[in-house]
Amino acid sequence: MNDLPDHADVVVIGGGVIGLSTADWLLAQDEDLSVLLLDRGPLGAGSTCKAAGGVREQFSDAVNIALAQRSMTVFEGFEEQFGVDIDLHQVGYLFLLDDPDDVADFERAVALQNSLGVASRMVEPAEAQRLSPLISTDGLLAAAWSPRDGHCTPEAVVQGYAASARRRGARLVSGCAVTGAEVEDGQIRAVLTERGRVVTERVVCAAGAWSGQVAAWFGVDLPVEPLRRQILTTGPVPGRRDDTPMTIDFSSSFYFHNEGEGLLVGMSDREETPGFRLARDDRWLTGLSAAVQRRAPALADVEVRSGWAGLYEMTPDHNGLIGVAAGVPGLAYATGFSGHGFLLGPAVGEVVAALVRGEQPPVDVSALDVSRFDTDAPPPVREKHIV
Structure with a gap:
């Protein structure tokens, strides 16, 4: 029919x-x-x-911040409005910064966010590790943190x-x-x-x-243009807390957040070229492993259980x-x-x-x-x- x-x-x-x-x-x-x-x-x-399911207000321009704020309000009231539990965890977003230029950029962005009502702030490496204990602070200069951010189920x-x-x-x-x-x-x-x-x-x-x-x-x-991104999920992680934030190593783009008993982990592949490729492959794992060893060595031996590939829709x-x-x-x-x-x-x-x-x-x-x-x-x- x-x-x-x-x-x-x-x-x-x-x-x-x-x-x-x-x-x-x-x-x-x-x-x-x-x-x-x-x-x-x-x-x-x-x-x-x-998608990885991240939801955040931390952007570097007023338009994206305004859109993100309105969206966050919807996510927060989603179950009441739509009758569906989206498993929203407002555990925060933590951007880890090891480049002085990135620190300066984030300081400007946080100032703009604050002026528009976003409760973000810059934090020292020691506080970043307190918020996300699985990380290493070696080479870390600062981090940007916003507690309203988090992740949910797309x-x-x-x-x-x-x-x-x-x-x-x-x-x-x-x-x-x-x-x-x-x-x-x-x-x-x-x-x-x-x-x-x-x-x-x-x-x-x-x-x-x-x-x-x-x-x-x-x-x-x-x-x-379509650009493939890959994600994996892990088995149980020793030392993982229920309030682990969405943690992003900004210079490498390696990130993780809680997923079931383990973590959802991802990172962009700098060698990836535009195209409608959706099959998974292992090429990106070399770069991911290096980023994990440098920024979160506690995850180096964690069991990988599953994963998937999806497409970003990229503009210039x-x-x-x-x-x-x-x-x-x-x-x-x-x-x-x-x-x-x-x-x-x-x-x-x-x-x-x-x-x-x-x-x-x-x-x-x-x-x-x-x-x-x-x-x-x-x-x-x-x-x-x-x-």
């Missing part, structure tokens, strides 16, 4: 947290709207459910948003790939799928690492893309968050829903419009993609 409608007021392409929160926010504001969400696979199976967030959107009347169709679009003189006429054609004039591109391909069907250029300045396409005003986009999409998802959905309705969003995201790449001037902020 074909469960695809012939028409929808808005079609959302992408069933991760951003697409789902957008659908939910659209219907929260207008229950008479017909909203269709399409995903080529199961909901959340793209990048959202491959799959549970997807379930909560999907159930809420369905209750409001959204049609969520998984396992249905979008294959193209019909656009005439900048006006969207329809979305094409492997199950048929859907007439619509408004589309949201929230397709994560695939957003560049999707936007191209509408004649829009979104500079998004590692910041997200949010806006409405200049040449195709029926196309809104929210993508390219370079590792920050899950934690910003609730607020981004609220913002995109406002843009689709032609309203002023609750956060001014004009700096994240794709037009910022039309100039040769360097971007004002370049977030490092960590977790």
Whole structure:
């Protein structure tokens, strides 16, 4: 049976947290709207459910901080609002710094965060080790700490948003790939799928690492590239505490947080090149082992139990893309968050829903419009993609 409608007021392409929160926010504001969400696979199976689950307010620019603050408020009240326990652990984020330039950058970022109401602060190496006892302080100069941050379960967030959107009347169709679009003189006429054609004039591109391909069907250029990241989980860890924070060695990007009896561990691979590779391999483990030996030698002999690979959706300045396409005003986009999409998802959905309705969003995201790449001037902020 074909469960695809012939028409929808808005079609959302992408069933991760951003697409789902957008659908939910659209219907929260207008229950008479017909909203269709399409995903080529199961909901959340793209990048959202491959994420490490970190949620934080520590960013280096006002826009990302504002989005993160609004998202954190949603995560904190998620069970009450959506009826789903997302296993939120607000154990804090601890960025470990061993480079003087990084220390200076974080001092400036913490000052900005504090001015906007974030309770972050710089700490000395001894306090960093007290907060995260598994680390070594050799070579450590300082750390940045924020106690409201933490981690939760992406799959549970997807379930909560999907159930809420369905209750409001959204049609969520998984396992249905979008294959193209019909656009005439900048006006969207329809979305094409492997199950048929859907007439619509408004589309949201929230397709994560695939957003560049999707936007191209509408004649829009979104500079998004897929980049594989790998994660592993461990067996029990001696000395691990229940309040172990999300701990990040900033210079290497090695990080860990509690996961069941053990830890979830990850790190970027500097040799990784863009592409849609999702198979795991062991090449990155050499660099990870070196980072572990240097910064958390207590983890060197811990049993590795499982792992997975997922895709970051990278932009040239590692910041997200949010806006409405200049040449195709029926196309809104929210993508390219370079590792920050899950934690910003609730607020981004609220913002995109406002843009689709032609309203002023609750956060001014004009700096994240794709037009910022039309100039040769360097971007004002370049977030490092960590977790």
